[in-house]
Amino acid sequence: xxxxxxxxxxxxxxxxxxxxxxxxGYRIPRCLVAAEDAEGEYARLQTAVxxxxxxxxxxxxxxxxxxxxxxxxxxxxxxxMLHDPRLHAELGRRIRExxxxxxxxxSRVLHNYAAALRRLDNPLLADRAExxxxxxxQLLLQLGxxxxxxxxxxxxxxxxxxxxxTPSETASLDRRYVRGFCTETxxxxxxxxxxxxxxxxxAVVGIGTFLENIGAAATVIVDGDRGRVIIDPDxxxxxxxxxRLQQRESLAARLxxxxxxxxxxxxxxxxxxxxxxxxxxxxxxxxxxxxxxIGLYRTExxxxxxxxxxxxxxxxxxxxxxxxxxxxxxxxxxxxxxxADKMGQRPLAExxxxxxxGLRSIRLSLKNLDLFRPQLRAVLRxxxxxxxxxMFPLITTMAELRQARMxxxxxxxxxxxxxxxxxxxxxxxxxxxxxxAVIMLDRFVKEVDFLSIGTNDLAQYTLAVDRSNEYVADLxxxxxxxxxxLIASSVKVADANQTPLAVCGEMSSNPGRAxxxxxxxxxxxxxxxxxxxxxxxxxxxxxxxxxxxxxxxxMTFEAARDVDLYLQDRLSAxxxxxxxx
Amino acid sequence: MNTSPLTxxxxxxxxxxxxxxxxxxxxxxxxxxxxxxKIGKGNEHVDCKSILSLLTLGASHGTxxxxxxDGKDAQAAIQAIAELFDSGFDELANTVEEDVRPVAxx
Numbered sequence: 248x249x250x251x252x253x254x255x256x257x258x259x260x261x262x263x264x265x266x267x268x269x270x271x272g273y274r275i276p277r278c279l280v281a282a283e284d285a286e287g288e289y290a291r292l293q294t295a296v297x298x299x300x301x302x303x304x305x306x307x308x309x310x311x312x313x314x315x316x317x318x319x320x321x322x323x324x325x326x327x328m329l330h331d332p333r334l335h336a337e338l339g340r341r342i343r344e345x346x347x348x349x350x351x352x353x354s355r356v357l358h359n360y361a362a363a364l365r366r367l368d369n370p371l372l373a374d375r376a377e378x379x380x381x382x383x384x385q386l387l388l389q390l391g392x393x394x395x396x397x398x399x400x401x402x403x404x405x406x407x408x409x410x411x412x413t414p415s416e417t418a419s420l421d422r423r424y425v426r427g428f429c430t431e432t433x434x435x436x437x438x439x440x441x442x443x444x445x446x447x448x449x450a451v452v453g454i455g456t457f458l459e460n461i462g463a464a465a466t467v468i469v470d471g472d473r474g475r476v477i478i479d480p481d482x483x484x485x486x487x488x489x490x491r492l493q494q495r496e497s498l499a500a501r502l503x504x505x506x507x508x509x510x511x512x513x514x515x516x517x518x519x520x521x522x523x524x525x526x527x528x529x530x531x532x533x534x535x536x537x538x539x540x541i542g543l544y545r546t547e548x549x550x551x552x553x554x555x556x557x558x559x560x561x562x563x564x565x566x567x568x569x570x571x572x573x574x575x576x577x578x579x580x581x582x583x584x585x586x587a588d589k590m591g592q593r594p595l596a597e598x599x600x601x602x603x604x605g606l607r608s609i610r611l612s613l614k615n616l617d618l619f620r621p622q623l624r625a626v627l628r629x630x631x632x633x634x635x636x637x638m639f640p641l642i643t644t645m646a647e648l649r650q651a652r653m654x655x656x657x658x659x660x661x662x663x664x665x666x667x668x669x670x671x672x673x674x675x676x677x678x679x680x681x682x683x684a685v686i687m688l689d690r691f692v693k694e695v696d697f698l699s700i701g702t703n704d705l706a707q708y709t710l711a712v713d714r715s716n717e718y719v720a721d722l723x724x725x726x727x728x729x730x731x732x733l734i735a736s737s738v739k740v741a742d743a744n745q746t747p748l749a750v751c752g753e754m755s756s757n758p759g760r761a762x763x764x765x766x767x768x769x770x771x772x773x774x775x776x777x778x779x780x781x782x783x784x785x786x787x788x789x790x791x792x793x794x795x796x797x798x799x800x801x802m803t804f805e806a807a808r809d810v811d812l813y814l815q816d817r818l819s820a821x822x823x824x825x826x827x828x
Numbered sequence: 829m830n831t832s833p834l835t836x837x838x839x840x841x842x843x844x845x846x847x848x849x850x851x852x853x854x855x856x857x858x859x860x861x862x863x864x865x866k867i868g869k870g871n872e873h874v875d876c877k878s879i880l881s882l883l884t885l886g887a888s889h890g891t892x893x894x895x896x897x898d899g900k901d902a903q904a905a906i907q908a909i910a911e912l913f914d915s916g917f918d919e920l921a922n923t924v925e926e927d928v929r930p931v932a933x934x
Binding site: 363 | 844845846847848849851852855856874875877878879880881883884886888
């Protein structure tokens with residue numbers, strides 16, 4: 248049993264066999280063979296060994312000729328490993344007696360040897376684990392157990408373990424089979440994390456180097472609540488987590504009963520509780536859970552989940568579907584937020600040194616009007632089907648906001664001239680995601696119909712922390728007092744100008760933080776569909792006065808940690824049901 | 829077997845310990861004998877004809893290992909293997925140059 252600690256980014260518990268993705272995209276399946284096929288499987292292994300042996304021999308001769316015998320001897324040692332009698336005895340036993348598939352046996356046995364070598368104090372020997380794993384890969388390749396597109400060919404439940412998982416890879420995970428994932432890199436606010444939450448996949452990121460030591464056929468527990476990953480759990484641990492999994496499921500069933508009651512406090516203060524979505528199909532879970540609307544529709548996933556750049560029609564189809572399905576409830580469409588850690592099909596900018604401070608989001612849209620126009624046209628066209636609102640991300644200067652608004656007007660005129668049905672009277676909002684926007688909010692507020700605070704970016708830019716950088720990820724805290732002050736000041740400005748303000752960042756999806764936001768005066772929250780019930784439960788468990796007390800106290804702390812501990816304490820007192828152990 | 833195995837203590841003399849190349853040499857040599865040959869320390873004794881087992885011993889410079897052989901040619905096996913250890917696997921003369929091995933990348 249190995250326990251690893253990472254950063255919890257998507258709550259929940261997942262248990263299943265490991266699917267290790269390495270940078271070359273190897274897939275190592277886990278399966279057993281029928282008794283009558285065991286001999287055939289063993290013969291397959293022998294054929295694979297012969298093939299790898301021939302390859303290593305060729306390598307040895309060619310390398311010796313080029314780089315000298317000593318270097319060529321690397322392969323001599325590898326050949327010796329490949330023909331190791333102990334190795335073959337173990338492989339034979341696993342295949343013939345335990346009926347493991349050759350690939351499964353190979354990956355298990357060779358990973359065990361590699362792990363044993365790594366544990367040695369001697370770095371020269373520890374490095375030989377590479378040689379062992381190399382043999383494993385060669386054998387798996389020969390056995391046909393290796394696939395270049397491992398994630399598209401799943402047939403059984405797995406836990407995905409990977410060095411890195413991009414947001415689009417995460418989005419394309421087959422949810423029928425992928426139960427959770429863990430990665431070596433990544434931070435809490437990265438888009439991979441957001442997507443994982445959206446997909447309700449328990450996930451732990453930023454674990455650091457660990458994949459090399461994992462047996463491919465290992466059983467893995469992902470504890471997305473605590474950021475813990477357990478490889479090959481002992482029986483006691485496994486039983487403990489299976490029980491937690493059940494507890495969560497029964498809590499979810501109880502919370503589901505809240506579906507048709509409004510999100511209001513015990514003293515009847517109504518809170519608009521909307522959902523953040525990436526994909527049209529998510530409207531189903533939003534409606535199922537009684538969302539008041541879509542508070543944030545992240546449109547960039549149209550770019551990330553297809554291999555071709557989306558056309559105006561693609562945009563229109565996706566938006567129309569969401570708007571129709573939401574059946575009159577408001578849908579806030581955020582224009583594309585590409586750049587930084589997510590890119591579309593074309594290289595839109597030169598390799599940037601600091602992409603999070605670079606050409607991303609609205610900046611990128613305004614510099615690539617051929618990309619932006621079709622999207623705006625599609626938004627205005629889809630608006631005829633319901634209550635559509637458009638929102639611009641990462642607005643930093645007045646000029647950006649005015650340019651974006653102007654372009655929206657130009658596009659509307661084009662549609663008008665072409666006689667295409669559209670609506671131009673839709674509310675236009677901006678995201679408050681940079682300190683500059685908060686500082687200038689008294690001006691911005693005069694030129695928008697609504698505001699939405701994106702707490703992820705706001706925390707990132709306020710604290711000067713690249714949230715996808717694991718070296719500084721611990722500094723990224725959305726409850727940092729500096730961030731809280733910016734939120735409080737935004738609420739004041741919005742209230743003074745009677746402009747609706749929502750919080751749509753990940754912050755609002757945490758029940759304790761949601762209560763804090765309500766105490767600060769926020770009346771409109773947008774959360775991932777998975778968090779709707781929990782946040783609603785928290786809201787219905789408190790009075791507005793209690794929320795205000797929470798906010799007043801929270802604002803006296805000097806560190807995010809103190810705020811979070813306090814919120815956790817209040818939540819366990821006010822809504823103990825929501826605390827999952 | 830009707831006779832008890834022959835044993836001898838050998839010492840890892842080469843500075844790098846029993847790494848891949850010496851282990852390879854050791855396996856080649858041991859495999860020339862019919863006898864079952866074991867080597868190890870404490871409770872951990874491994875098959876001298878298995879390179880993976882030898883490597884996982886993690887025997888570094890100065891380690892004392894118990895060598896045992898059981899079979900017809902046990903005497904000769906012990907003698908030959910002890911000599912290989914004594915010679916430091918030919919790594920005693922030119923240690924510095926052979927310190928660094930390039931990474932295997934077939």
